[in-house]
């Protein structure tokens with residue numbers, strides 16, 4: 052499953068000299084297995100790669116192949132997709148950001164583990180473009196989207212309490228000293244984050260975002276425990292790289308299952324509530 056991020060169509064479409072595509076994957080990796088058993092809780096991984104100047108034709112072909120693969124195979128690993136093979140090998144090794152959890156957090160999370168690790172059968176479904184309900188024009192009223200925030204943005208009341216408690220614990224991976232406004236993000240994105248109640252980044256976000264959004268275009272692999280904010284980390288990394296004036300595909304997000312893609316799409320809708328970008332799957 053892939054998510055495409057691009058700017059809303061505009062009349063003038065200047066060619067960008069730097070029209071590379073960002074590919075993001077979010078999946079558990081085999082390399083995590085040791086840590087999984089050590090920590091007793093799933094550790095997700097995100098990877099963030101800059102693909103040099105892929106043409107729209109290449110991109111369309113990659114996406115067509117992705118759809119074909121999806122129908123022909125039960126679940127193809129994200130790294131085996133044709134789109135992934137377009138990625139140029141990084142000149143230097145991608146930085147790896149890994150966060151370990153505290154004993155207190157391990158205990159608190161032990162109860163949630165069965166639900167998080169539960170695997171579901173994914174049945175092959177015809178490819179139907181997904182249009183998020185919250186995909187609306189950039190100019191939005193403050194009343195909009197409360198339904199989405201409830202569904203996706205803040206999670207269950209239990210989760211809200213858990214997240215807010217941990218965010219005040221300096222030993223928690225959810226704790227962070229910096230603010231999103233220090234991260235050079237578009238004001239509309241900051242507004243969306245504030246609407247979700249996200250004022251400061253979690254640790255994985257704090258460490259990954261400067262690398263993803265810095266002047267030097269670095270590829271990155273990030274690992275942290277489940278529920279520590281990786282999804283928002285890679286979404287912000289993509290959004291921070293989009294040139295809003297272009298009406299071409301600029302980001303592809305590859306996810307291992309349709310369910311996860313829907314979930315990430317929901318978060319995207321919340322974060323982008325004040326931003327005008329198109330999403331397709």
Ligand SMILES: Nc1ncnc2c1ncn2[C@@H]1O[C@H](COP(=O)(O)OP(=O)(O)OP(=O)(O)O)[C@@H](O)[C@H]1O
Pocket residue numbers: 094095203204205206210214248249250251252253256275276277278279280281282283284
């Ligand atoms: N900066 C933030 N401030 C407050 N809450 C946040 C922040 N970032 C993420 N959250 C919340 O923390 C919870 C977990 O985030 P998220 O699902 O992105 O974690 P994850 O690491 O991607 O988890 P998984 O590995 O299970 O996919 C969600 O309820 C999300 O809304």
